[in-house]
Structures are given as C-alpha cells and as structure tokens.
Amino acid sequence: MKPIESISYSVFFENSLKELSSFLINKKYSKVFVLVDSNTEIHCLPALQEALGSIEFDLIEVTPGEENKNIDFCIGIWRMLLDFGADRNSIMINLGGGVITDMGGFAASTFKRGIDFVQVPTTLLSQVDASVGGKTGVDMENVKNIIGTFTQPKAVYIHTQFLNTLSDRELRSGYAEVIKHGLIYDSSLFEKLKGIVPKDLSDEIIYRSIEIKNEVVITDPFEKGLRKILNFGHTIGHAIESYSLKHDKSPLLHGEAIAIGFICEAFLSEKRNGLKKEELAEIVKTIKDTYPAYKLNKTSYPDLLDIMKNDKKNNAGQISFSLLSEIGKCGYDIYCTEEEIFESLDYYISCS
Ligand SMILES: NC(=O)c1ccc[n+]([C@@H]2O[C@H](COP(=O)([O-])OP(=O)(O)OC[C@H]3O[C@@H](n4cnc5c(N)ncnc54)[C@H](O)[C@@H]3O)[C@@H](O)[C@H]2O)c1
Structure with a gap:
C-alpha cells in the first residue's frame, strides 16, 4: 500500500x-x-x-x-x-x-x-x-x-x-468514523462493513477510510465547503459527548457519542435531505448492532441545545448540519429548527 x-x-x-x-x-x-x-x-x-x-x-x-x-x-x-x-x-x-x-x-x-x-x-x-x-x-x-x-x-x-x-471499547469508538466515511462518501465501504465487527477490520478498510478523509480535506483544507461533510453525526454527537463528559460517571467515548449522532442526524437527513426511509432503517440497524444503547434523558435536551448553539460550525446563531441525501452522499450547511432537533433526539430514544 x-x-x-x-x-x-x-x-x-x-x-x-x-x-x-x-x-x-x-x-x-x-x-x-x-x-x-x-x-x-x-x-x-x-x-x-x-x-x-x-x-x-x-x-x-x-x-x-x-x-x-x-x-x-x-x-x-x-x-x-x-x-x-x-x-x-x-x-x-x-x-x-x-x-x-x-x-x-x-x-x-x-x-x-x-x-x-x-x-x-x-x-x-x-x-x-x-x-x-x-x-x-x-x-x-x-x-x-x-x-x-x-x-x-x-x-x-x-x-x-x-x-x-487497544480495548474492544476503544476500537468500537474509532469504528464510528470508519462507518461515517462509508456513509458520507463511499456506499461500497459501508456495504463492506455489514456483518463484520470492529476487530475484523482489515488494513485495506483502514487504508480506504484514511483515503476518504484525505480526499475530502485536500479538496477543502479550511472547511469552507466539502470538508463539512465530515461533520455528519457530529453536531448532535459532540453535544452528547460534552454533556456526557460533564454528567456521566463513565462518560461516553467520542465514537460512541458520534454513533448516537448518526442515528439522530440520519433521522434529520430523511426529514430534510431526501434520505430514503429504508436507508435510515439500514443505518439505525448498523449502529444498534454495534453500539450499546445510551440512556438519553429528555431533561438533557435544553443543555444539549445550548452546547449545539456554541458549535463552531454555526452561522448567525442557526444550528448547522451535514445531512445525507443517500448512503454515500452528504450535503452541508443545512439548518434545522429546535423542534426538529428535539424530534431527532426523541427518535433516538424510540430506537433504543
Ligand atoms: N483533529 C481531528 O480532525 C479529530 C477528528 C476526530 C477526533 N478527534 C479527537 O480525537 C479524540 C479522541 O481520540 P481517541 O479516541 O483516539 O482517544 P484517546 O486519545 O483518549 O485514546 C483512547 C484511549 O486509548 C489509549 N490508547 C491509545 N493508544 C493505545 C494503544 N495502542 N493501546 C492501548 N491503549 C491505547 C489512550 O491512552 C486512551 O486511554 C477526541 O478528543 C476528538 O475530539 C480529532
């Protein structure tokens, strides 16, 4: 290689x-x-x-x-x-x-x-x-x-x-970013991940995952456009990660939080960016098969929203998302309302 x-x-x-x-x-x-x-x-x-x-x-x-x-x-x-x-x-x-x-x-x-x-x-x-x-x-x-x-x-x-x-938990955390690279850029990579566990990852898959990250950042080093697709799952995921760091005895790892973000933001992708219902179901299944459910509490919503409002990616106070249009393709600069964000968190709770 x-x-x-x-x-x-x-x-x-x-x-x-x-x-x-x-x-x-x-x-x-x-x-x-x-x-x-x-x-x-x-x-x-x-x-x-x-x-x-x-x-x-x-x-x-x-x-x-x-x-x-x-x-x-x-x-x-x-x-x-x-x-x-x-x-x-x-x-x-x-x-x-x-x-x-x-x-x-x-x-x-x-x-x-x-x-x-x-x-x-x-x-x-x-x-x-x-x-x-x-x-x-x-x-x-x-x-x-x-x-x-x-x-x-x-x-x-x-x-x-x-x-x-590396512990199984840490390996699974990193695996979330491999899943993300498939979801935003390469549906065939996402296909390859079906039915395997993080421990089975080959060097070829790791190499391909790095290639994808690299192709995206080369096109847009300073995140003015395309690089924003790497944030899929991260607007909500980062907020949950920060919240968990502050409140949980055993906080979520980065990838575990991002995986929750994938489910919420795939929900928003279906609502706002044309992702098919069947694809949403496929994504939810992959995440649920890999990651344990997190007990998300509705009382955390206002705090989560506050954290999202501080996100560097926002524009003029609006909360910005990168959302899938299909598995393997992602758009960016899509602004969702507070109601939509709460609905997506409700959706995660209903899935878990
Ligand atoms: N700069 C970027 O573009 C970018 C992208 C994604 C994530 N991040 C950041 O990455 C961080 C998370 O990284 P991480 O998941 O690697 O966490 P980490 O650096 O905390 O490592 C996880 C744990 O594994 C241990 N560890 C590391 N290598 C090991 C090995 N080979 N064997 C045994 N133990 C080992 C570490 O000591 C640590 O306890 C977050 O802060 C996140 O914001 C940055």
Missing part, C-alpha cells in the same frame, strides 16, 4: 516506523520530542524506540483522557519543551490517540510560533480520522476543540499493529 499523498505531506502505511526513522535522520532536527500518555508509553513507545534505534529524544508524558485535553496540560507540554531547551528546529512526535495528536499538534503549532510535528496515531479513531487533515486543538469548559489551529503535520505514520493492545 503506497503512501497517501495529502496537502503537504504523506501518510505512510507500510514500514511506517522505519520511514519515520529515515525522515528524522535526513532532517537533522536539533531536538526530538516524543509526546505520549501513560498508556501509549507502555504499549507503543517500545516499538517506536526500536525503530528509532540510536536517535535520541526527550519524552513528555501526559495523563490519558479527554478531560485532560485542555490548556492546562498544554501549558505543561510547553513548559517541558522550554525546560528541555526546544528551539524552532525541534520536532515533536505525537504518539497516541486523538487526544495526543490533537493536543500535541496544537502545542507544537503554537510553541515559538510553530515547530514541526509528526503524527503517529495509535488508536483506530486517530488513524482513520484525527491524525489526518491538520486540525489541532484542545477543549475548554466542556466545549470540544474550541481552541485550536489548522496546521498540517510534516507526515503521518500508520502502524496498525498498535491497535492490537
């Missing part, structure tokens, strides 16, 4: 860690930093270390979890960079899931007005989605990704063996 060419960099798939090692040797950076969380330090750092051989690096470790993807942890990273003497010819290797690739990308893109960074994603979600496309950022006061930059990495290195140590 040849490297996927992105905006200004390549996404390496085969012998990727060796490719990273060659890249570092060629570029002669003054200092190399590796950002990990305590899980990727245990499960992923040894393979990276082996591939890097004698290349020296300083390690920066953060506590895992979405609740730590915030400016305080970022300050911690900047402080470590300063303490270790990072200059503008330094590079940061972000070795981890989407929290690490988003926050590490943000920390690197702002430190001394920007140092180079590469992404080495270690979860399914970060491999097929978060590491490609140049969006970096942190959350603030439970609003997801509200502070951030568009900065492209120097390269992305996909090593699918990292997924072997």
Whole structure:
C-alpha cells in the first residue's frame, strides 16, 4: 500500500516506523520530542524506540483522557519543551490517540510560533480520522476543540499493529468514523462493513477510510465547503459527548457519542435531505448492532441545545448540519429548527 499523498505531506502505511526513522535522520532536527500518555508509553513507545534505534529524544508524558485535553496540560507540554531547551528546529512526535495528536499538534503549532510535528496515531479513531487533515486543538469548559489551529503535520505514520493492545471499547469508538466515511462518501465501504465487527477490520478498510478523509480535506483544507461533510453525526454527537463528559460517571467515548449522532442526524437527513426511509432503517440497524444503547434523558435536551448553539460550525446563531441525501452522499450547511432537533433526539430514544 503506497503512501497517501495529502496537502503537504504523506501518510505512510507500510514500514511506517522505519520511514519515520529515515525522515528524522535526513532532517537533522536539533531536538526530538516524543509526546505520549501513560498508556501509549507502555504499549507503543517500545516499538517506536526500536525503530528509532540510536536517535535520541526527550519524552513528555501526559495523563490519558479527554478531560485532560485542555490548556492546562498544554501549558505543561510547553513548559517541558522550554525546560528541555526546544528551539524552532525541534520536532515533536505525537504518539497516541486523538487526544495526543490533537493536543500535541496544537502545542507544537503554537510553541515559538510553530515547530514541526509528526503524527503517529495509535488508536483506530486517530488513524482513520484525527491524525489526518491538520486540525489541532484542545477543549475548554466542556466545549470540544474550541481552541485550536489548522496546521498540517510534516507526515503521518500508520502502524496498525498498535491497535492490537487497544480495548474492544476503544476500537468500537474509532469504528464510528470508519462507518461515517462509508456513509458520507463511499456506499461500497459501508456495504463492506455489514456483518463484520470492529476487530475484523482489515488494513485495506483502514487504508480506504484514511483515503476518504484525505480526499475530502485536500479538496477543502479550511472547511469552507466539502470538508463539512465530515461533520455528519457530529453536531448532535459532540453535544452528547460534552454533556456526557460533564454528567456521566463513565462518560461516553467520542465514537460512541458520534454513533448516537448518526442515528439522530440520519433521522434529520430523511426529514430534510431526501434520505430514503429504508436507508435510515439500514443505518439505525448498523449502529444498534454495534453500539450499546445510551440512556438519553429528555431533561438533557435544553443543555444539549445550548452546547449545539456554541458549535463552531454555526452561522448567525442557526444550528448547522451535514445531512445525507443517500448512503454515500452528504450535503452541508443545512439548518434545522429546535423542534426538529428535539424530534431527532426523541427518535433516538424510540430506537433504543
Ligand atoms: N483533529 C481531528 O480532525 C479529530 C477528528 C476526530 C477526533 N478527534 C479527537 O480525537 C479524540 C479522541 O481520540 P481517541 O479516541 O483516539 O482517544 P484517546 O486519545 O483518549 O485514546 C483512547 C484511549 O486509548 C489509549 N490508547 C491509545 N493508544 C493505545 C494503544 N495502542 N493501546 C492501548 N491503549 C491505547 C489512550 O491512552 C486512551 O486511554 C477526541 O478528543 C476528538 O475530539 C480529532
């Protein structure tokens, strides 16, 4: 599988860690930093270390979890960079899931007005989605990704063996973005996913999923148009994720929340954008077969709406959606009313 060419960099798939090692040797950076969380330090750092051989690096470790993807942890990273003497010819290797690739990308893109960074994603979600496309950022006061930059990495290195140590739940979370890529862009990919479980995902499917994300972001790097289709399921999904982070003892993972968003927004797609009833039923079945039901309570609706109103994608106070017209095709900039949004949440409750 040849490297996927992105905006200004390549996404390496085969012998990727060796490719990273060659890249570092060629570029002669003054200092190399590796950002990990305590899980990727245990499960992923040894393979990276082996591939890097004698290349020296300083390690920066953060506590895992979405609740730590915030400016305080970022300050911690900047402080470590300063303490270790990072200059503008330094590079940061972000070795981890989407929290690490988003926050590490943000920390690197702002430190001394920007140092180079590469992404080495270690979860399914970060491999097929978060590491490609140049969006970096942190959350603030439970609003997801509200502070951030568009900065492209120097390269992305996909090593699918990292997924072997990922929990079933995390794998299923990332799988939501693979489903999304089929729903918005490639009906044959969606077909291939029927009847398989996340554990059965082949490298070919992961590769195709990355290709789709990449094709979309290349066409529209700054999300002025087509890139908005990647937000299918995310307007409602992000609100549910933020709500769950604040209120639930065991909060939903990103992909679990987005999967709820798929059902709600597929409902809106049928109502507003021509998605056929049978296709809506197919989507609901796929999600229900894969994800456990979430107890959504009507009392949460006003809070969910408030969170949606803060969404970066809105225009003049209206809540914006990307909605399917059929499986494999998606429109964007569709504004739904509060009543329609509540109806879609009711629909999720009625399905679960
Ligand atoms: N930038 C983008 O375009 C984009 C797109 C989608 C999602 N995201 C962001 O991605 C984040 C979610 O990413 P995620 O689901 O990867 O979460 P995550 O980074 O929190 O990783 C999930 C868990 O898995 C652990 N882990 C990581 N790799 C492992 C491995 N190989 N083996 C064992 N454990 C491992 C982590 O320590 C963590 O506990 C969210 O913050 C979301 O906003 C960003």
